[in-house]
Amino acid sequence: MPPIPESVSELDRHDPLAPFKARFALPEGVLYLDGNSLGAQPLAARDALAATRDQWRDELIKGWNQGWFDAPERLGDLLAPLISAGKSEVVVTDNITLNIFKLLGYITELQGRSRPVILSEGGNFPADGYIAQGFCHCAGFEHQVLPEGGALADYLDDRVAVVVLSQVNYRTGRLRDMSETTALVHAHGAEVVWDLAHSAGALPVNLHGSGARYAVGCTYKYLNGGPGAPGFLYVHSDHQNRGWQPLSGWHGHAAPFAFDGDYAPAAGMTRFRTGTHSALTYAPLEASLQLWQDVDMAALRKKSLALGELFRDCLTDLLEAEGIDDITMPQEERGSQVAFIHREHGYAIVQALIARGVIGDYREPGLMRFGFTPLYLSYADVWQAAQHFREVVESREYLEARFQIRSEVT
């Protein structure tokens, strides 16, 4: 591999986010472009997990009085500024699937079940559609799908109760205009639940500024909370305290330790909690969210786009010569990822890169996805990853039989 060009080293020397890399535990010899699937490990998260492990041993049940019980609200308040939400508007709990179900129940109850349709997106991560289907099946609503590329306005009418939309598409990285879309949905008398899985921690999310009332997201991607770290749920303060959510659990009760026979929802976001949560998953996430308090989101966005452009610029000629489609969106409509398609060999190319320690990921059909996480990726890392991509493709090493074997989980 040629030496890193001076122009690339220069970018790193002037990078205001460069010091964050030392706050992560990164394995040797890995260039990690998959922080959009599972974020890397903050050093402080390691320590926090070890401390909670000892707290379980030493404090036993008393740990619940020492920060475990109110972690969902405390971490929600730490997360809120990253998505321009206010204090007491975010709770960290369960996962995206369950949180969407809660919001569909909550919103349709507020609407008096006056509209029968739940609309979800085609061509996006299908989990949001699966749970919309489950909700409809259970609660007696009708599920409809907005096809990929379809104009949302054409699918909104007075039968639509709620639309579930991702701010950033998991495949293409397409960024929706949250303000414009929210206004459109509200103008039709419907509500929108925003899924921030690929935007929270990837770019500045402006919930308050865009008029968004409801959102969900995860914390194990850009927010570095650990594998399967809990999800979160946002309700604008003006829309809180209006009804039940259907997954009514004792941690969401107004007085959980009174052991009343009847459910009475707690005030604020607490009612969106269900049962006992894992203290061990909140500890590393809390440490990571504390690290995030120091991040300038505008600088993050600037570097995210610059890293993606560097990667693409290094490969323009190669992609054209090899017939690999670059479906990456223009910068203003992009999350924090670059997406290439090669129907025939996309899977094998990604496997060959992984064998070299360059971790991107693959999504059917044919999509090679590379995520850019400005806190722990340098410009030099990205330049090197692009060189590996070039070498893998030019050398045809992806044709080796070992790279064709599909693993169960990719």
Added chain:
Amino acid sequence: MPPIPESVSELDRHDPLAPFKARFALPEGVLYLDGNSLGAQPLAARDALAATRDQWRDELIKGWNQGWFDAPERLGDLLAPLISAGKSEVVVTDNITLNIFKLLGYITELQGRSRPVILSEGGNFPADGYIAQGFCHCAGFEHQVLPEGGALADYLDDRVAVVVLSQVNYRTGRLRDMSETTALVHAHGAEVVWDLAHSAGALPVNLHGSGARYAVGCTYKYLNGGPGAPGFLYVHSDHQNRGWQPLSGWHGHAAPFAFDGDYAPAAGMTRFRTGTHSALTYAPLEASLQLWQDVDMAALRKKSLALGELFRDCLTDLLEAEGIDDITMPQEERGSQVAFIHREHGYAIVQALIARGVIGDYREPGLMRFGFTPLYLSYADVWQAAQHFREVVESREYLEARFQIRSEVT
């Protein structure tokens, strides 16, 4: 405190479960009678958590191919023999609240929504009633309550679809006859969802032998999985694969990595999974369940009852003299706990005991609850705990002001 009597030491010398205590990380100076709220920490669980923390750092996204993804089914199979369930009949996922909701949706769909009532128990841990209420609210069913002490037969008619019952009552420790009750409910054409929170790991649970078709439980009490470790869900093999469960997530999809637009439930117990789970919570639980494979459940039951009787025998005269009610059930109708009531001072007595390092717990109103976990409690421990109880009560030290202060979470 007087020396431990020879008769008590003799019991420990002949205890076949005594070697298990060395496999737990127990804090110095603590006598822990609250394993029925949060189990103590197996040494192997410490190691497993540390290993998974390193796996996150070193393997990053590849960890999902290295045992994280299929942990819910793998741990289900480890848990199954402890409750006399078969292979592929248990999945470890989410929490009790969410798992009850799934089963209520699944069962009522199988019944063609032909019966309108969900019945839950009064006087028991109220969370099961809260989620029954949430389900009814969302899915259009009617919630009814079996009052504490009421005869179940009087509340079963052809309108009852599902009954949610705890095998062991969280306050009194009362053990229901699972075979008799299951047969009664089935005879009325209804189904029963058993909550095993206070029985799994506390005594031999015989799901297959009792004709039980559906059950849920938690793993953070007697099963020592860690604070907020995931719940589990059991469906008898004859009743699997018959319909959807409403919390339909991508990890419960037949082909999660095909990213199909439509939900199609996976075969077997996998359909009861929802979204991405926390790998960090499964690791210590797996280590604990491996320890449990070595436990003779009949010996566990024998010691559990013997420990409870020793505690009571030490205090019979004191309870009578002080007007403290012993509401512990007879042995054949008892879980693994002892329950005393003192309306006026119960809370303060428990606080004074905690200050001495004797951890029991308190439940409103007036209930002092002491759980007996035979894997890490010796007869000497229980005898000493009883002496502390005697000293706290006889000395009136519980009257000190510091023991009257209510903490938010108890």
